[in-house]
Amino acid sequence: MKLIQTAFKSRIASYRVHSENRYSDYNMFFESIKNKVIHLLSEVIKIHNAVKVIMELFGRYILQTQKIVNNKSFNTANKVIDSAADLNDVFYVFVDLMTTQMSEFEKRDSGWELQFIMYVEINLNKFCAFGGSSYKKLPSFIEKKKGIVNVHNQDQCCFLWAIISALHPVRERTLDVSSYPQFSTVVDIEGMTFPVNLRDISKFELRNNISINVHTLESNFENDKIVYRVVGPLYYSQKKLHICTYQFAANNQ
Structure with a gap:
């Protein structure tokens, strides 16, 4: 599995999943990568709770009449996956969508013949549901340190509850x-x-005679495990008064 694109705008990351062998049989190829894909989705959902997923299957084709070799791809629409999803079922839904497109392409009398399946690209995008709680669960290794107060609010004012705490x-x-x-x-x-915008924090500081620094907890999936990094400050107070540090998980926003 190879990371081919990191976070950008609404994109969390993109991965390219190869089989260890070269297959021209759909079923054999997908069975060979199944565990890798399910593991990836499982780890990403642990971080983001819900994500939008697009998969794209790439194959190497040959046009025998003209001896032309070309790569063709077959992609799915966005599908929202959350912690309640059965990832085994989800995997096969994606497989059916991609292989159906591939089969239809080969039956159109185009003359193209599949030589082998190259890889699957998995694009993971943020999913922001309307409503619900603004509380975000912290990674367990941070919770165990008991160094951060993470108020369980049910509104959009997590910033304010952090300040009040x-x-x-x-x-x-x-x-x-x-x-x-x-x-x-x-x-x-x-x-x-x-939810508060970073550009409004200076206004809040001025009105309330308080200093605030903002950091973010960035999460990525690297070498088959979740890696967290504290990034920032995204906002650093110019006021030297009572200081509150507000931290949020960037990839959960």
Whole structure:
């Protein structure tokens, strides 16, 4: 498996999956890469909860009458996959879509004959569902350190709950919204919209006499495992007052 494109705009990543052998038989090829694909999807869903997936099958063809060799590809539409999906079933749905296109191409009297299947490209895109909670579960290795308060809010104001939890720390039930004062009684948010935009943070600082730094937790799938990196600051306060650090998972947005 090879990473061929990293995160860009709505794209999480693109991977190219090869078989260890050269096959001209669809079933043999897909069975040879099945475990790799399911493992990849499983690891990505652990990070993003839900993703949009496109698969594209590439084959090497020959036009015998003219002795021309060319590569042809057959792709699927976007399919949303979440943690509730049966990845084995999902895999075969994609297989059916790609092999049906390939078979139809070969039956059109085009003269092209399949020499061998080259690889499958898997494009993973962000999926942002409407509504729901803005709370994002942290990776287990961060949760175990108990160094970050990740309030379990059910609105779009995770930024504000992070600020309130820093200004009004509690010893018990640190993750519960009910443990903290309502943010509207503590900070001035008039005219602001949420989820907050980075460009509005300086306005928030000025109104509330507070300093904020923003970092992001970036996640990638490398060498068959999830790798996390702290990136930033995306926003660094120019004010030297009470400092709150707000951290979010970039690839979960």
